Amino acid sequence: MSRIPLAIPNIGAREAELMNEAISSGFVSSVGRFVNEFETRFAEYVGAKYAVACSSGTAALHIAMRLAGVQPGDLVAVSDFTFMASSNAASYQFAELLLVDSREDSWCMDVDKLRTELVRRRGAGEKLPKAIEIVHILGQPADTAAVMELAGEFGIIVIEDAAEALGATWTSGPLKGRHVGTVGHMGAYSFNGNKIMTTGGGGMFTTDNEDLAIRAKHLSTQARTPDRGYLHDEIGFNYRLTNIAAALGVAQLERLDGFVAAKREIAMRYNEAFAGTAIQTPPTLPGQESTYWLYSIQVPAGRGTEARDELQDFLAAVDIESRSLWRPLHMQPPLKDEALIGGSVGEDLFHRGLSLPCSTELTAVEQKRVIDRVLEWLQLNGG
Ligand SMILES: Cc1ncc(COP(=O)(O)O)c(C=O)c1O
Numbered sequence: 001m002s003r004i005p006l007a008i009p010n011i012g013a014r015e016a017e018l019m020n021e022a023i024s025s026g027f028v029s030s031v032g033r034f035v036n037e038f039e040t041r042f043a044e045y046v047g048a049k050y051a052v053a054c055s056s057g058t059a060a061l062h063i064a065m066r067l068a069g070v071q072p073g074d075l076v077a078v079s080d081f082t083f084m085a086s087s088n089a090a091s092y093q094f095a096e097l098l099l100v101d102s103r104e105d106s107w108c109m110d111v112d113k114l115r116t117e118l119v120r121r122r123g124a125g126e127k128l129p130k131a132i133e134i135v136h137i138l139g140q141p142a143d144t145a146a147v148m149e150l151a152g153e154f155g156i157i158v159i160e161d162a163a164e165a166l167g168a169t170w171t172s173g174p175l176k177g178r179h180v181g182t183v184g185h186m187g188a189y190s191f192n193g194n195k196i197m198t199t200g201g202g203g204m205f206t207t208d209n210e211d212l213a214i215r216a217k218h219l220s221t222q223a224r225t226p227d228r229g230y231l232h233d234e235i236g237f238n239y240r241l242t243n244i245a246a247a248l249g250v251a252q253l254e255r256l257d258g259f260v261a262a263k264r265e266i267a268m269r270y271n272e273a274f275a276g277t278a279i280q281t282p283p284t285l286p287g288q289e290s291t292y293w294l295y296s297i298q299v300p301a302g303r304g305t306e307a308r309d310e311l312q313d314f315l316a317a318v319d320i321e322s323r324s325l326w327r328p329l330h331m332q333p334p335l336k337d338e339a340l341i342g343g344s345v346g347e348d349l350f351h352r353g354l355s356l357p358c359s360t361e362l363t364a365v366e367q368k369r370v371i372d373r374v375l376e377w378l379q380l381n382g383g
Helices: 013-025 033-046 057-067 085-091 111-124 144-154 210-220 243-254 256-274 304-316 344-352 364-380
Strands: 050-054 075-079 096-100 129-135 157-161 186-190 203-207 296-298 339-341 353-355
Touching (some): 013 243, 033 243, 057 186, 057 203, 085 096, 111 144, 144 157
Parallel strands (some): 075 096, 157 186
């Protein structure tokens, strides 16, 4: 029986065709028609006014932090349960962090907890965040309407980390029809190899504000002005996406709807198989459509990390790859002294969470192999 990987890219003939075109054009680096085309088409797809292609999702987030005016010693509120890249972008600006736990029913930032803390800080005359970075975790839209309202009240910039959630939308409520990453003042997406679409490595910065878009492009290209004498008017970055990578991006974007549909179908099959068992399936909140980018379960409560590792080993023994969920930021050694609100929800997700194979090309037969093995493990462990 062949190995079933966790999540591998889906790259075909169209990708090769456009990448070859980019190579033949001679424009292999950060200038070329595919970079512009990718930005235009991406902005159209998500419904943002502007998109700036970057070398990674982390780079897009860092630019957003810089444009939010985050300076050394400023405070940035960020979801605690996330991949470390989310907070790294703020740390690059030497910001202090306010780590905010997740809600049990969405796995994303608990905005009520953040509200309580901001009101307390205002009352006590303590430092308020310069920016709030809300993370749409594992394809699941975060409570962005609530965070926008809160940020409006306190005059705080909102950055959406949509690295893991391209394609996720709201289907009812105040954000009906909107894509994640387009509601805050700025958004960031990732096209790393394991993401729902890939450019090998890459990211996208989005905004509806023209000035921010111009500044983002400028900063991503070493802040070099059009002056022929190499004039740089501020300290910039080499954060631009290459034309070859953008060609891959254009081809992947053409197929993105299919990838999203495949992820949702895989999630529905897992959900059906685990319904009524002690395996906890990922959140499905009304009014929003997750992409289930990385389909993740929680092993039954009580035995924690040990049970999660046992299941992972049980799957690995028959060549099925799985992976634990993110270790919350407050448990990361370099962030141990940062301010924290709550933390137990993220810890529980970390201790019990396991992502299962969910490549867009996963077949129903392969998926049944995974499901049967998980259910067998469950039975051996008391159902
Ligand atoms: C939540 C989150 N934010 C940011 C990133 C950073 O993206 P990249 O790897 O493209 O830098 C990732 C993924 O890698 C992520 O999962």
